[in-house]
Amino acid sequence: MNYRYSSKTPNTDTDAVGEILKAAADPKIISFAGGLPAPELFPVKEIQTAVNQVFQAKGMTALQYGGSQGIPELRKVVAARATLDDITTNEEQILITTGSQQVLDLTAKLFLDSGDTVIVEKPTYLCAIDVFKSYGAHLVGIEMDEDGMKMDQLEAALQANPKAKLIYTIPNFQNPTGRTLSLERRRKIAQLAQQYDVLVLEDNPYGAVRFEGTPLPAIQSFDETDHVIYTSTFSKILAPGLRLGWVIAPSELISNYKRLKQSADLHSDILSQYIVAAFFENNDIAEHIAKITALYKERKDVMMQAIKKYFPKTVSYSRPEGGMFIWIEVPGIDSTQDLFDRCIQNNVAFVPGEPFYCQEIVPGTFRLNYSNMPAEQIDLGMKRLGEAIREVIQN
Amino acid sequence: MNYRYSSKTPNTDTDAVGEILKAAADPKIISFAGGLPAPELFPVKEIQTAVNQVFQAKGMTALQYGGSQGIPELRKVVAARATLDDITTNEEQILITTGSQQVLDLTAKLFLDSGDTVIVEKPTYLCAIDVFKSYGAHLVGIEMDEDGMKMDQLEAALQANPKAKLIYTIPNFQNPTGRTLSLERRRKIAQLAQQYDVLVLEDNPYGAVRFEGTPLPAIQSFDETDHVIYTSTFSKILAPGLRLGWVIAPSELISNYKRLKQSADLHSDILSQYIVAAFFENNDIAEHIAKITALYKERKDVMMQAIKKYFPKTVSYSRPEGGMFIWIEVPGIDSTQDLFDRCIQNNVAFVPGEPFYCQEIVPGTFRLNYSNMPAEQIDLGMKRLGEAIREVIQN
Numbered sequence: 001m002n003y004r005y006s007s008k009t010p011n012t013d014t015d016a017v018g019e020i021l022k023a024a025a026d027p028k029i030i031s032f033a034g035g036l037p038a039p040e041l042f043p044v045k046e047i048q049t050a051v052n053q054v055f056q057a058k059g060m061t062a063l064q065y066g067g068s069q070g071i072p073e074l075r076k077v078v079a080a081r082a083t084l085d086d087i088t089t090n091e092e093q094i095l096i097t098t099g100s101q102q103v104l105d106l107t108a109k110l111f112l113d114s115g116d117t118v119i120v121e122k123p124t125y126l127c128a129i130d131v132f133k134s135y136g137a138h139l140v141g142i143e144m145d146e147d148g149m150k151m152d153q154l155e156a157a158l159q160a161n162p163k164a165k166l167i168y169t170i171p172n173f174q175n176p177t178g179r180t181l182s183l184e185r186r187r188k189i190a191q192l193a194q195q196y197d198v199l200v201l202e203d204n205p206y207g208a209v210r211f212e213g214t215p216l217p218a219i220q221s222f223d224e225t226d227h228v229i230y231t232s233t234f235s236k237i238l239a240p241g242l243r244l245g246w247v248i249a250p251s252e253l254i255s256n257y258k259r260l261k262q263s264a265d266l267h268s269d270i271l272s273q274y275i276v277a278a279f280f281e282n283n284d285i286a287e288h289i290a291k292i293t294a295l296y297k298e299r300k301d302v303m304m305q306a307i308k309k310y311f312p313k314t315v316s317y318s319r320p321e322g323g324m325f326i327w328i329e330v331p332g333i334d335s336t337q338d339l340f341d342r343c344i345q346n347n348v349a350f351v352p353g354e355p356f357y358c359q360e361i362v363p364g365t366f367r368l369n370y371s372n373m374p375a376e377q378i379d380l381g382m383k384r385l386g387e388a389i390r391e392v393i394q395n
Numbered sequence: 396m397n398y399r400y401s402s403k404t405p406n407t408d409t410d411a412v413g414e415i416l417k418a419a420a421d422p423k424i425i426s427f428a429g430g431l432p433a434p435e436l437f438p439v440k441e442i443q444t445a446v447n448q449v450f451q452a453k454g455m456t457a458l459q460y461g462g463s464q465g466i467p468e469l470r471k472v473v474a475a476r477a478t479l480d481d482i483t484t485n486e487e488q489i490l491i492t493t494g495s496q497q498v499l500d501l502t503a504k505l506f507l508d509s510g511d512t513v514i515v516e517k518p519t520y521l522c523a524i525d526v527f528k529s530y531g532a533h534l535v536g537i538e539m540d541e542d543g544m545k546m547d548q549l550e551a552a553l554q555a556n557p558k559a560k561l562i563y564t565i566p567n568f569q570n571p572t573g574r575t576l577s578l579e580r581r582r583k584i585a586q587l588a589q590q591y592d593v594l595v596l597e598d599n600p601y602g603a604v605r606f607e608g609t610p611l612p613a614i615q616s617f618d619e620t621d622h623v624i625y626t627s628t629f630s631k632i633l634a635p636g637l638r639l640g641w642v643i644a645p646s647e648l649i650s651n652y653k654r655l656k657q658s659a660d661l662h663s664d665i666l667s668q669y670i671v672a673a674f675f676e677n678n679d680i681a682e683h684i685a686k687i688t689a690l691y692k693e694r695k696d697v698m699m700q701a702i703k704k705y706f707p708k709t710v711s712y713s714r715p716e717g718g719m720f721i722w723i724e725v726p727g728i729d730s731t732q733d734l735f736d737r738c739i740q741n742n743v744a745f746v747p748g749e750p751f752y753c754q755e756i757v758p759g760t761f762r763l764n765y766s767n768m769p770a771e772q773i774d775l776g777m778k779r780l781g782e783a784i785r786e787v788i789q790n
Contacts, residue, residue: 001592001620003506003647004506005506006508006511010654036459039458040455042454042455044450044454047458048447048454051446055442055446060435060437061434062636063437063439063442063637064431064434064437064636065429065431065630066636098663101658101659101661102660105659105660110404111399111400111404113401113402113403116401127657127658127661131658134504134658165399227396235460239459240459240460241456241457241460241664241665241666243493243660243661243662256404259405259410263496263500263522263525264500265493265497265500265660266494266496266638269493269636270636270638271667272664272666272667
């Protein structure tokens with residue numbers, strides 16, 4: 001039958017990224033395509049202990065319906081963590097969500113009408129592009145350098161789009177580039193948000209996993225006029241399978257998020273909320289994050305060395321101080337798909353740059369993930385990737 | 396600051412239902428207001444066993460990211476359960492959601508543009524009204540009798556709204572009325588859906604909890620033209636805190652739901668999905684549902700007897716054959732709020748009818764929940780409620 005979809009439903013049902021991940025899932029292939037944490041570091045035992053404690057103390061409560069804002073115990077954990085980003089907040093200004101992905105969705109729903117402008121980094125998180133487009137947003141991309149979004153371009157975009165509703169940014173170890181927004185630019189974004197009366201959605205999934213350099217305060221810490229909404233997640237520091245994230249926002253917004261959250265899924269998994277709260281009570285999260293950081297740094301170093309060893313000198317790449325991704329730019333490549341196909345033949349995979357761009361694509365760009373692969377596999381995969389690059393450039 | 400919300404964001408931030416539930420939460424009050432399962436029947440031990448099994452067998456997988464459609468093990472459970480409603484399906488046509496509430500949200504997002512018509516029962520589930528309105532839908536309510544939606548009114552509404560996109564119905568033990576759609580009307584709805592080319596969203600959270608009468612086939616079982624989308628949940632037969640529901644739909648729709656699901660929250664809690672799959676593997680769910688059914692029937696009977704004992708003879712009420720709710724209509728009451736306030740003084744609570752109506756309200760109506768309260772408390776609470784009704788009618 002011919003379904004009459006909403007006008008915002010795309011005409012095609014092609015899922016380019018799905019196809020890429022499918023191709024990369026072949027066990028023969030060394031995949032740098034996904035964005036998965038290292039599962040061998042999941043604290044399975046400690047979480048199991050937490051679960052048993054929850055069942056002992058409040059099994060019935062953990063299995064019953066709960067409040068849309070999330071359990072107070074977990075909101076307290078979040079409020080305490082926020083201080084690490086120089087954010088002062090309290091449980092009342094926090095709402096627990098089904099992953100930070102849901103914060104993107106609820107934020108888009110709360111603010112966007114069809115045709116509204118959202119300003120994003122160029123490139124940016126591909127599912128953020130999907131979400132904003134699913135509400136009919138017009139996306140404007142801002143170029144980046146190694147210090148993140150360029151401020152002159154951002155200001156020009158704000159002037160050219162005086163009704164822009166939202167600036168979406170991933171300030172730490174950005175997905176897909178691995179780049180970090182400088183201190184000065186954080187201050188500047190907060191100031192521009194006030195000056196042009198536009199909201200900022202600050203998405204910080206990776207910030208806690210820093211290899212080197214100094215932790216930088218959140219953009220929200222410079223916000224004196226309630227223009228910045230902050231979101232983060234337990235996915236990268238604990239376990240993504242539990243789907244728990246959060247939003248920190250002024251009270252007026254939290255009551256609106258609460259209403260939309262109820263409408264979206266009533267509330268997030270109560271058992272998982274109690275599990276995470278108990279895990280934090282029993283364990284030193286800083287110690288756990290230190291383990292993650294050490295392993296990812298080792299893998300990142302291996303990947304960086306492999307770039308130098310195996311890639312042509314003309315290739316440029318980002319130098320992440322944390323997180324999970326390196327961004328590659330190979331000059332002289334017209335179609336990243338050709339390179340991808342060649343890589344699949346060579347049994348190695350990445351995510352081509354295309355889906356990370358809201359507008360014009362920079363060909364020859366792609367994202368590499370290093371968190372999910374042992375060091376020796378990284379070296380081998382990068383060797384194959386280097387060979388594929390040389391072959392494609394020569395043709 | 397003055398936030399520039401989407402045009403669909405309501406102007407007021409009053410939360411009438413929230414206020415009611417808050418008032419009802421006072422421990423002095425016997426509350427028939429919520430819609431909670433009896434937590435004393437949650438199979439806490441069996442779920443704990445399932446959790447430990449999951450951690451033993453696949454702790455890392457259960458904590459990692461997963462696919463948007465849900466784990467195959469759980470989709471197989473759902474496909475098997477669907478046969479109880481005379482639905483023939485398979486894992487490919489099933490998507491796991493964060494409660495069935497999310498199916499309402501994703502369905503609205505997939506099909507509705509601002510101004511599109513959705514046909515609902517009058518009264519209906521209040522959060523369904525919220526969801527459809529949050530996408531700008533125009534709601535048309537269809538009157539019910541003891542056999543559910545009236546078919547002549549439904550057909551008239553379809554003629555009057557030839558572009559209607561969706562009929563939303565809760566065929567079994569409806570929320571809030573407890574009424575069940577007759578077999579003949581199920582056939583008729585499927586036929587009207589085809590004839591008027593309108594989709595049906597069949598929401599069946601309560602169907603498994605039947606006290607008496609014969610189980611009826613789902614509307615979807617009469618659908619030969621892919622016009623019916625079916626949703627249900629583990630919330631009423633297992634545990635709502637785990638937030639797991641599902642949608643059964645034709646393949647074309649499932650790939651669209653998958654895309655929206657990814658955009659909304661990537662996927663549902665993986666640990667909880669494995670827990671539920673393991674629970675079903677280890678336990679006889681029919682036996683567990685029989686326990687729930689027996690207890691709710693006992694409580695329903697006590698509440699029905701109390702209506703006869705304590706309420707004026709002019710009061711009319713529904714006679715649910717299953718589920719969790721009885722619907723009351725007290726003639727001669729102008730403001731249900733006055734009755735509610737009087738009840739709160741008498742230390743008893745219900746949910747007034749207003750939020751269940753999409754348009755004109757029938758005063759003097761309210762919903763009673765019996766699943767969440769021991770029998771002796773039900774009798775006492777109903778006595779107080781009867782007194783409050785008499786007082787308000789006399790004034």
